[in-house]
Amino acid sequence: MLPLKLGDGQTAFIDYFMDAARKSDEIDIAVGYVSKAALKQLQSLVDETGIKRVCLTIGMYYHEGMPEGTYNVAAALNEYWIERGIGEVRLVRAFKYHGKAYVFYKGGKPFSAMVGSHNLGAIKLEASNLRQYELSAVTEEPDELEEVSVHIRDIMLPKCSANISELQDVPLIREVNRALVDQEFVVKVTPEEVDAYKKRMTEVSFELPLKVPEDENDLSMRGSNINVCYASGRKRVWWEIEMVVSKTIRDLPGYPLHQKPFMAITDDGWKFQAWTCGQNNKNLYSKDDLKIMGRWIKGRLVAAGLVEPVNRVEGDQNGNGVITHKMLNKYGRDTITLTKTDIVTKTEDGTELEVWMLSFLPESRYHQEAEDEMS
Template sequence: MRLLYSNILPLRLEEGQQTFIDYFNEAAANSDSLEIAVGYVSKASLMELQKIVEDNRINNVCLNIGMYYLEGMPEGTYHAAVSLNEAWKQAGIGEVRVIKAFKYHGKLYTFYKKRLPIAGIIGSNNLGAIKLEASNLRQYEVSAVTEIPEEIEEISNIISKLKDPNCSANIQEIEIPLIREVNRALVDQEYVTKVTSDELDAFKRNTTDISFEIPLKVPANHTDPKMRGSNINVCYASGRKRVWWEVEIVVGKEIRDLPGYPEHQVPFMAVTDDGWKFKVWTCGQNNKNLYSKDDLKIMGRWIKGRLVASGLVESVNQVETDTEYKGMITGEMLEKYGRNSITLTKTTLKTITEDGTEMDVWMLSFLPINADTQEETY
């Protein structure tokens, strides 16, 4: 047995010492089977693990995650884990499991080659240690590694027991409470205000029966050419260049003609179900468009920002270079998110703007309908 270290001032590596991340990568490069059981993971580490498995052609892999079933899991991390699980199952090489019988806080790693044990690690390093980022860059960890077959097998036996159905299940076969992450795409944006939780509760208590469910019209998947450059994917339309955040929500006539639908070009204040406030209006020919009034990107930052926060898509800096449409919002993506429409609901309240104008207040909703979610501390 020997120790694996972090390399952080003032405790820099000394001669003969090795970091956890360096040893992990070396062992993975010499293995064809990898099994892991940790308490916590990060989105970045899941993506890094997928790359390590692919680059080293590992053909048997299992990740067991121990703390989230009872504590709740950040939604971005959850969707990244589900994506990893789908990729491994499709390739027939492994799965991601969640321990449900108890809170498992151990950190175990085993590496095999042609069924022979190569290395086993036990210590304080969660999976995030394989991809350092701001949150753990100054976090000092120590683990122990063994290359003795009998000791590796002992570690492997614990992981095997954690994989039993009485201890864990595949991540897509159980319900995990999700911790809703803050939509940071609206932070410090002009014309947008963050409301307090008490204010948000007051708006929710004063909603009326005047409510409209507005579908988000998107392609079924990334290969579907329909709706590819319209509505919330208008940035992919030919012609005028638009930034990725810009959206145009086109509302069907069957909804616009319902009693109580907002009047043409009469601004109102929208308060979102995740606590943002900005001006909205209906405009365009036959009143068909629902826009954020002061900047079309605001509505996009609210809708697409929720999908970014949930880990389902990454924002695109230059849409013209996204030839594979990785930033396109699709029906498959909305299904994973748990919502394919926004709800616009009138309240009984009014607000006075800075220039003294009185406006109606409406609620906008786009949180997953059936998700058991907690809110991340903002």
């Protein structure tokens, strides 16, 4: 990285790591932080090289909080490795671990190790770390290799860490739903404003189930509701959805009137107009653009690292972009809560609109359940 270029005998970390990994049949890694892209890169590398055993131990998140997208990608990688019987992902819980150590094995013996400042994100360069200078040292000396190997194996022990699937109390940091950033007809709302709206919520509230297939093998409802983009007929973009609400809910007192717009405030800080429409008032839509509601719901799942947007739905033969109940379970919620407030707002042209809250963050439901139990 200019002006501090590599000198004689020096190698870029990413090049050395890739070369050593391809010569290995086992890898142990202990780092402070990881990235979603690096986790996916590591999975691809392990698959490509046929590595027989791998353990990734992550040191800082249990105490500092873990970005939800990173957590879900790490949990999925752990599940994948365990199913294949080759490894696991662990989190250090005894203390904050900020080390960065890598050991490569062949035939049961370590042949190379790296120790320095490189977190796992260094194996997949992105905009966030492209101009970040790091320094690590390599050793191939037997005594030093043994010392680093023993150190990482100690970090892997239950006295220091646990498998990520065993830890139910990892604090998650909710990530911004970037699918709604700079979208027309959508306004960002501050957390303070959201809290102010929440304090004005009434008892008129409806829990709307998200109707989706059970998993990737379930073909029912694959082309309906929030997966309507996969239906045959008119081509739709991945973000477009249909929220179909059952008659038992629509007939409850206070449900929004047919085609009467209202202002929706989401629990993660977005504002847009919505309404109920369609035959027998069965649909709940974002008013000005059908993709807005989809960008809010699916965008939350994208931010959580559970699915990637699909550019061409007709080319997604494996249904990688289909939202499933299995996916919603990992996210922590399979319903949308629609709650009326006692606030009436006005649009620029003076039209009065009722204000309703839309909730889809997992903790929103838990908080509401706790409040219901207390009341």
